[in-house]
Each structure stands twice: as C-alpha cells, then as structure tokens.
Amino acid sequence: MQRGGRLTLLVLWLATLALLAVFVLQNLRVSTDLRSFMPAPTTPDQQLLMEQVGEGPGSRLLLLAISGKPDEQLASLSQQLAASLRKDDSYTQVLNGSFDITALDSSLLPYRYLLSPTLDHQRLDAPYLRDELQQRLEDLSSPAGSLLKGLLPRDPTLEVLKLAERWAPARSPELIEGVWFSKNHEALLLVMTRAPGFDPDAQNAAISGIQRMFDALPGHEGATLAFSGPGYFSVVANAQTRGQAEWIGRISTIGFVVLLLLAYRSIGSLLLSALPIASSALAGIAALVMLFPQVHGITLAFGFTLLGVAQEYPIRVLSHRRAGEDAVQSVRDLWPLLLTAIASACIAYLAFYASGVNGLKQLAVFTVTGLLVAGFSTRYLLPYLLPVRVHDVADMRWLIRARQWVDALPRPRWIPMVVAVATVVMLAFAQGPFWQNDLSALTPLPKDLLQRDASLREALGAPDVRYLLVLDAPSEQGVLELSERLEPAVDALVARHAADAIELPSRYLPSASVQRARQERLPEPAALNKALAQAQQDMPFQHDLFVPFLDDVERARTLPLLTPARFAVSPLGQRLSAMLVQRDTHWLGLGTLSGVHDVAALQSLAQQSGGAVRLLDLKGAAESLVVDYRARILHALLAATLLLVVAITVALRSLRRAWHVLAPMTLATFLVLAVERVAGVEVSLFHLVALILAAGLGLHYALFFERDTGDAAEQRRTLHATLVCVLSALLVFGMLAWSSIPVLRAIGLTVSLGVAFHFCLSILMAPHARQD
Amino acid sequence: MLLGGLILSLCANASAPEDAVTARALVSSLGRPAPARTPFAEARFMKMLDEPLVVSGQLAWLGDDRLERRVEHPNREVSTIANGEVTQQREGREPRTFSLKRAPQLQILLDSFVALLGGDASRLEQAFTVQHSANNAKRWTLTLTPRDAKLARSVSHIEIDGSGNEPRCMRMQEADGDLSIDLLGELAAKMPAAPTREALVALCQGG
Structure with a gap:
C-alpha cells in the first residue's frame, strides 16, 4: 500500500476510535449497584435479599464515632453534626441519643393515646389521674421539675415520654452530656442513608457528605470522625480493590510494553498492535451503551480481563511476519486459524449470554463484540499499516535452539493419562469445601475495621445485618396484628438472651384494631372533666391548667386511625415504612434483630408460627443466590463446550485434529482446578471466569501448535508468538497473583497457572515433532 | 407584680454594694x-400551682462536682449530680438519668453550691456575676446572675442570704416567674406549714 494510503487509513482509524471514545464518554452510565450483577431472584428469600441488600434498614445504616477531644466538646460536635444531617434530605434518620420530643410531629401528638399501651390496662378515670397527678407533683418538686413544666398542661400522664422510652433503641449506649458515648469516650451517632447500602458510589457520596458537614463544624479540629457499617465497608472494599488493581495494572503495562519491544524491536509495530485492542474495548463499550441503559462496573472489570485473549491476535500477526513478505499475505495465511480461534472464544463467551443474568449478558455482548472487532481489525486493517520491512523472528538463534529443544522433548502417549489420573486424584483428595459461596470473603476487610464495627454495633444496639424476622400476612394491618401477637414471645426471647433486641413493626405503630380499642376507652369530655376535677381535689394545680389535655383527648377520640401512610410524614413513620414491604397480593413485615446469640431459638419461634413468620438469614440467601449463579454459569459452559467441540471439528474438518486441540485444553483446565483445590483454594465465581479466560488462551496455543505447516521456520514463528503470548499473560496475571486481595489473587493465580499448564500440555500433546 | 415589688423592697433594704474584695473574702x-x-x-412557688410545693431533706457536697439532694419528706427521693449527669431515685421506681444540660436549675445549683461550699470565689465569678450587699454587720446577700446566656434564659438569678459565715437561704428566681426558696441549716426546721413568698423572704433576711 502507498505511503499516503497508509496514512489516510491510520488517520481514519484513529478518527473512528476518537468518535467512538466521545460517544462512549458521553453515554456511558456505570452502575456500581451489586444487585444488577446478580441473577434474578427465584425464591422469596432471595427476592427479599435483593431488596434488603439495597434498601433494608440494616444495610443503609452508618455507625459514626467522634473521638479525640474532651467529652463536652465531642457532645457538642455530635449535636451540631446531627443538626446538619437532619437538614439534609440524603439522610432519612439521624440518632445521637439526645431526647427528641419532635420525634412525634406536633400534628401527630394527639395520637399518643392510640400509640401508647397505657390505655390497654388503664382508663383515664379519677383514681388513675389522681395517682398520675400525685406523681407529677413529686416530679415538680424534684430537680427534674423544670423539664416537665412545658409538657404538663398538655400531657399530665406523660404519654409522650412513655412513647419516647418505647421508641428509644432497646439497648442504648451511655449518655454523657445528653448524647450517646461509647466506653472509649467516643460520641456515637446512627445515620440512615437514603442511598442503597451496597451501591458503593452512592454510599461514597453519602459518607463524604457527612465528612464535609463535620469538617464545616466550628471546633472540629483535633476531633476525628470514624465510620462503620455495610455501606462504608462496600466503599472501603471497592477503593481497596480498585487501588491495588490500578497499581498492579500500571506495573504490568510497563512490563508488557518492554516485553513487546524486546520481542519485535519496533516501536511502530508496538503502537500499531495496540490499535485492535483499543478498537475492541471501545467497540465493546459502545455496544453496551447502545443496548443497555446502564453498564455495570463489574461487567467492565471482567470484560477487560476476558478481552486479554484479543491481545493475541496482533501478536500472532507480528510473530508470523516473514522477511520480505507483505504483512497482508502473512495475515491471509494465518487467518483460517485465527478465525477459528476468534470463533471459539466468541462461542465460549456467548455462553454468558444464556445465563439470563443482566450483568453476564452485558459481559457477553462486551466480549463478543470486542473479540470480533479485534479479530477483524487485525485481519483487515492492521496489516495495511504495518511497516513493510521487518526482521523475521524465525532466524533468531535462540529461537532455533528453543524450537529444537521443544521438538526433542519426549512425548510419550501416556502423558495425558498420567495427568488425567493425577488430576482426578488431586480433586478427590483435596480438603475443605469445593465452592466458595461467600462473596464477601473475596474482598475481606481489615480485621480492625470489623472489630470496630462489632463493638460500635454492640454499643449502639444497632441491628444485625445478617438476620431478619419476616412476618407474612395478607394486608398491612395483618402484618401489624401478627407483629402484636408475636410481641410476648419475642420479649421472652430477649429476656432469655436469644438476641439483645428484636424490633417489630408494631413497636412503632399498633394495628388499627388495637388503636380502635384504645380510642374506645378514651372517656367522653364530660366524663373526663369530672374525673379530672375529682382527681385534682386538694391538689395545688390550677383548675384550668389541664385544658390542653382535655382538648387533646377529645381530638384523639375522633381522629381517623393512624395508618402507615399517614404516619410516614414523620421520621418514625419513615422508619416504619422501611419495615413494611408489599409483595403482590400480600405484605411482609421485617423485624430487625440486634446481637443474635441463639439462632436456633429464633428459628423455633418461626416454626411455631406455622409459616407466618420466618427467620431470614441474609447470608444464607446470598449464598444460595451465588450457588444459583454458578449453576447458570456452569450450564452455560457445558453448552459452550459442546458447541466448541462441534465448531473446532468443523473448522479443522477432522475429529482427530479436534481432539489434539481440545484434549490439552480440557486437561489443563482441570489440572488448574485440581492444583488450586489441593492448595486449599475454594472455587469462587471469579475463579470460574479466570478459568474460562485461561481456556480461551490455551485453545490458541493448542490450535497453533497443532497446525502442521510442514515448515520449520513457521513452526519457530509459532513458538515465538506463543512464547510472547504466554510471557505477556504471565506478566499481567502473575502480578495480580501477588495481590493481597483475594479476588485479584483468584483471577491472577488461576490465569497464570492456566497459561503455564496450557502451554506445557499443548506442546507435549502436539501431534507432530519434526526435526529440522 | 408581687415579685417585682419584692425585688424592689430587697434593693431598698440593701445598703450600697460592697466592692468585689469583700465578696471574695466572704465567699472564701x-x-x-x-x-x-x-x-x-424547699418551697417552690409555681405559676401552675395554687400552693407552693414543700419538700425537706439534706443537701450534700461530696467533693468535686458531686452533689446529692436527699429528700425525706413528703416522699423519699435521692438526686445525685456527678459527671454532668443527674440520677434520680425514688422508692419503688427505676432510677432515672438525664443530662445536666437539660436541667439548667441543677447546673446553677451545682455551680453556686460547689463554689460556695468550696469557698472558691473565682469559680463563682466564672459562672456568675456576683453582687454583694450587706444588710447589717452580720447579714449579707449575694446575688448571682448566670453568665451563660442559655442558663440565664431559664434562671434569671439566685440570691443567697447568710449570716456570718453561714448561708441561711437560697432563692432561685426562674425566668418564667417561678421561684424556689431553700432554707438551709438550722433555718430548715423553721419552714412554715403554709409558706408564702413574703414570709420566707422575711425569714431569710430577718429572723
């Protein structure tokens, strides 16, 4: 091709890439919500899990601790921070222990007689009122007297305080200067975010919002604000993984560039060979942007990993260049094999599409588009740009010796048998569970963070994130009634220390029938007036002092009953709303548990309910979800394997040749699995994805080694290309294998091992060994 | 109205304020x-009550910022102030605890009492502006006005009447017009059966 033509092509290609990049940057919406990467829930528990993971009260709770200053200043900081947070709409609930009479909106204040249990065992008659008033007199003469002065005319029986006590966290921390303090002298706060708990980006925004408010407080210097809770952890885990992946990525990129420069000694070739990869990544993302409203962050991470296969295409072309031969001609010779490789990788990745999981479908679209673009641009664009003059790697002396050594290796027929038996034995005798179902084990948090969370959670009596009590009833009111019936049994469990605290929906709102019963027990104005007059006899209270009380009782008698919807105008009502979930034709109530000590006792409570109450183990549900997920991937892989066999057989037009390609690949894949199992590794989803990538690379090695060109120089070029590919893969994934984060280590170790095994087995099982 | 007259009469009775040195010497x-x-x-005169509430018992300074108010009559009750917390115990009830911040009267009681019993004039001056007036050679009145604006919103001032180096009375004037008068020491036994503000003030200053 003419110089000018080459330049035009290059400019056009770069311009297309630039356009794609602009399109992608403008339209890409990355979602970090883990749920969109999860399979559609199939059981009710899984469905609840998916909702609770994001929206549940447990997962949206942040635990805050302020430390580093004298108690008094910390208390004031806690008050100021709580005040700023309450003004911000991103936080639905802020608790710091300070008594908040406004918890009950003043418009809802008359409802206190329907909300408080007082009327269940008491009537507002003369003896009761007299006793209460007598106590108020004592209160007034006590140091606390002035606290009550404002409340007394409206609420002589102190229902508001009874409700405040009822709604206070069951186990609250020590109060110092009116706010919660831990034993280590930290001021404690509980903040409920509006953002879902397992959306690291949204949580990050919520957390940095709190930090900003704290930094804006006067006198915050010298004090430190510490966070804990699921949302914070997802942020930490994310940042940690991203941080390590980034620096490892930088180092391995440098290594990769050096390796390619050493292998081809041409900066031009190196830069040009990056074009198909760049095209494939951009085209992949562009396809996602066009097909899906949001692209998941994990799709991109996995996708870039899996696109590693495409790196091989330009490398093969570069290695197979012959001195003096036109690059186009070299590629044309290589194309049938390359096409087989591309097609088989596409088939394998297509399997993800069949999984039915949105995130995996995205992954399939991304990788298949990417592979096709990488392959076809390597075939139809790259050769026209490559420099004409190259030096043929086949003449390199070390390569000639290496090929001779490789060819001279003994290739006994029993090698596959021995490897297969060894693999089976290793798999059979490996200790420990085979599958790792706990996804959180892959992004572990520093121990001190977890300990800190446990101690804060205990101090604050914050709900456990693992267990939920699920109450099932046909209606919202049914849930509240069920919750009321459950209260005695639940109180008994707490008394027996099966759990530190159990919070049921009826704690915040009694059912309509209970409210109605209480309403009916409220006396008529005349009767109440008479009872009050009788009660006040010989007491120093001014005779018309309690008019606001009489008014409130009268209002409470005629109020429409408080429904969750009506209650939702107040913060407490919001708290209740989070505990009530509509599910098609019925309603679920969610009871939160704090400090679970005896799971069996809780389970037996659920069993005695005859199905209306269940103890939901969110961890168990999450694990069952992972198991489902894996089953789908495995099924898809099985289908892909069958397709692959067919495709390779058709492409090579020989069952025997297909065997020579597929046997080493299969054997090496299982060998990796066996070695990892013997080393005590529990297999996770990430291992599976890594195994698939390794298998894709292994397929290339086997395909190229199997190719019988009858030309020793071409064999040497194959070895060169394969060596470059193996080394670059080992470099990139070997680095990951050293990561301290298990998820990166899982991918790195599996691919590195895989590449090594695939390489060795495809050489040892290659069908021919020709001497020069 | 009654109260205004009372204060006026008090001021009229008082001789010219002595200088701060005298006040300091007195506190020491x-x-x-x-x-x-x-x-x-203690008699508490409250707007919402037709008659004052009367209780009696023992006040104790336990050292540092710890104070105990033990009521023996008409009902037993012990209130303890320590570490910025108030704990209230009544017979047959769960003890109640709340922050001193929420009980400004108590904060003032603590500040004045600890400073007086500790003879700590500078501490007293930190919390209050102190006015000293002498009725005659032995009788004196210290008027303490809280410096803290938040405290001043609920307690306008506190007056301590004494004779020689014995405080006899403590009168706490709340901003909403309520008044509590504590008779201390020997005077405690002289609480009338139906106290009035005037009678008690007279008792504090004369008797």
Missing part, C-alpha cells in the same frame, strides 16, 4: 471541707 470564709452536709427545706 464560707468554704468547708467536703463532704459538707446541710439540712434543707
């Missing part, structure tokens, strides 16, 4: 070692 002379205990009888 009041000091005694902890624990210091004194009987008390």
